[in-house]
Amino acid sequence: MTHFSVDSVTESLRQEGLRITKNRRGILECLFAAKEPMSLQEIQDSALKFSGTKPDYATVFRMILLMEKLHLVHKVNLQRPCSYYELRDPHKHYDHLICKKCAHVVLIDIPCPIGDTEQKLAKKYGFSDLSHSLEFFGTCSQCV
Amino acid sequence: MTHFSVDSVTESLRQEGLRITKNRRGILECLFAAKEPMSLQEIQDSALKFSGTKPDYATVFRMILLMEKLHLVHKVNLQRPCSYYELRDPHKHYDHLICKKCAHVVLIDIPCPIGDTEQKLAKKYGFSDLSHSLEFFGTCSQCV
DNA sequence: GTTGCTGCAAACAGTTTGCAACAGT
């Protein structure tokens, strides 16, 4: 199993029969360089820095859609008007801490507190195949 | 402290200097009758059954906006194209379990698994005034 | 009577699509 990187994702895309264009490489590189989830707009602007050409908004949209279907990218609910996306290594778990004032997003790295709750819920409510989305909101030290 | 009900909320609104119109009463009644979070569209349609007149979409929008500001209503992230809202008794806690197939929403009534995680996070990341939003997704027994 | 509420209709913003030209394989 390879390390989750621009190259490994490129390889996954190629396996799907997809073409690796300058645009797509740029988008991938900017996603891997990102420190926080990005909007399509931000990805578009940032991709320019990586590939030298600014992909069309629709191109970014279609690329992200594609990656979402392949579970390489995930939509994060930041309670803002547009959608934000981040790469997801399928072997890791992600929860967020979001500042309500400056909108700064921190990836939490304490053990996920959900633990065996999912199994309890599955049993109690007759659901299967459970997953969850957990976001914390608060005020960061800069904004107090 | 009064029971959370159409009347208690009506009273809160009145205290804010707001007028209680037929529209507003209808919207309140339909929210209290709701078993799941509702979209503005659904609220508009349902209010008709309660007050006899169908409020304009903009009226529903402004009423919900108002109630959101007063923390009487909360937006729920169901990962669908439009927003969904539910009443919130300020003294209760709400987490959801959502079926990915039929979109059925269940309010969870097990103790919230987040427990003291918020305090830990506050300490570790220097955040204050923490809250969270937690949604579980899965497949309900009808949809397996 | 005053002031807030409502319906209407138009403006907005983010998202999504169709299509002809283009580029990766």
Next chain:
DNA sequence: ACTGTTGCAAACTGTTTGCAGCAAC
């Protein structure tokens, strides 16, 4: 050469606002 990808521009959808007439207080 073939077929997937791109940019452009337009269509869509949900959200938000301005305003004149109406209704609660």
